Amino acid sequence: MMKKSLDMQQYVEQMALLVNLPISPESMTGVVNNFTTIAEIASLVTEFPLPDNIEVAPIFQTYLSNNI
């Protein structure tokens, strides 16, 4: 429901105020378009259910093979 009524330009303008990020009028269309793309892409991640025990851990050397 939220998604259907979302005004992306309004989101961009409000969020930019919140994070103190000036966006020039010339960039506004480009930023809104880019954020719309990001939102579409993000839905692929956010719609995927993850178990509670999956935690953030960008450390890759715990998966060393036995011969090292």
Place this chain on the structure above:
Amino acid sequence: MQMLDLDGITITHNLKSKKITATKIIEQTLTEVEQQNSILNCFTAILKESALNQAQIIDSTIDKGNNPGILAGVPFAVKNLFDIEGITTLAGSKINAENPPAIQDSITIRKLKQAGAILVGALNMDEYAYGFVTENTHYGATPNPHDLTRISGGSSGGSAAAVAANLVPFTLGSDTNGSIRVPAALCGVLGLKPTYGRVSRSGAFLFSSSLDHIGFFARSVRDIAAIFDVLQGQDINDPVCTSLPPQPCFPVLQNGIDGLKIAIAGDYFQEGAEVEVLEAVEMVAKLLNTQTIINIPETHRARAAAYIITACEGSNLHLERLRSRSQDFDPATRDRFLAGALIPGSWYVQAQRFRRWYQDQVMSIFQEVDVIIAPTTPCIATLLGQEKMIINGKEILIRPNLGRFTQPLSFIGLPVLSFPILRDNKLPLGVQLIAAPYEEAKILQVATFLEKSFCGTRILPVRK
């Protein structure tokens, strides 16, 4: 003696056997770079004086009967996001050009110099490494040496093109979502992105920290192995750098592929690509005598998660610059950076948690196989300025889609080599050789086998 078509190991051999001097090698290199750069626009800085000084030191070391190092006399250059003592680190940007010169070389450059390699310059890239095309508004585009009307790929485009054009035998680059592998494929050279954290990033200007890797380009597998062995290992100045001792790959290059279980990435990795790309993978699979196909689940989501993380981390890194002077960013990156600064935190955290889930899936596959092969890019190099392409009847944007096959792999830090597929009267392509973390040696064994299968020589044929 003409040195510029040789690989690094051969150059060092010729130097040590006194067939040529380091000074002569560097003079030849600088002459060629200065002549070619007006066309290729690979170099943003040429280090004539310091390169000649270093060459004299190498020559003097040899004259005294001392060991000059395993890469002695080999000219190299680096993407302009690596600190080079005495010059400003641009990272492809106009803004960073105002910074003072770097006070010392990056750790990677220092290690290579200690091994005798000679730094001759800095190379063009997409601004702040955010791109796959090296069409930089501030410093110009780097065209593909095989066809000057086309892109070299990016963001390490200058690094790939300099090697493809035989200006130097090897270069350094960085890879966050494919920025080594994409240009390596499009320019027809080898490009290795080692395991995340296995090569220090200290002294390199980062982009998206939890995804950033240092890697390199070369024209022979043995050069790749030698460079990797010089660079791998601990560095307390990079918080994500390995604590494990180096494990040399050079000694195992000739071990062959007997006993290695090799599989083809299916599903996602066989969709969204030109037919010739899939044919290249098939050809490599045939040479490696494998028909095994493995499917990595939810890879489209891995790519999406990498996109979110990149946008979030990259925008955060540049937030103050975006606030105060967004007009000085490259128009190709500015609006993407601005949009990335507005992403809700929960999306970022979910993307990072998904990363762990996806890594678990892939690691279970590596219980059964040693090396996976997949395409590097969905197509050959596209035209400079081209924005869209049609694949399988569907119109898609080029810039984001060049990383379709590379992005999900760097997402979980896997070591990957893009192996070049050079074809008569056609532009090059690449095939990725992928292994579990810290298994670069297996990749390089397979690459050595392929190198022999394709050309029977260590030097890949390159057109000017």
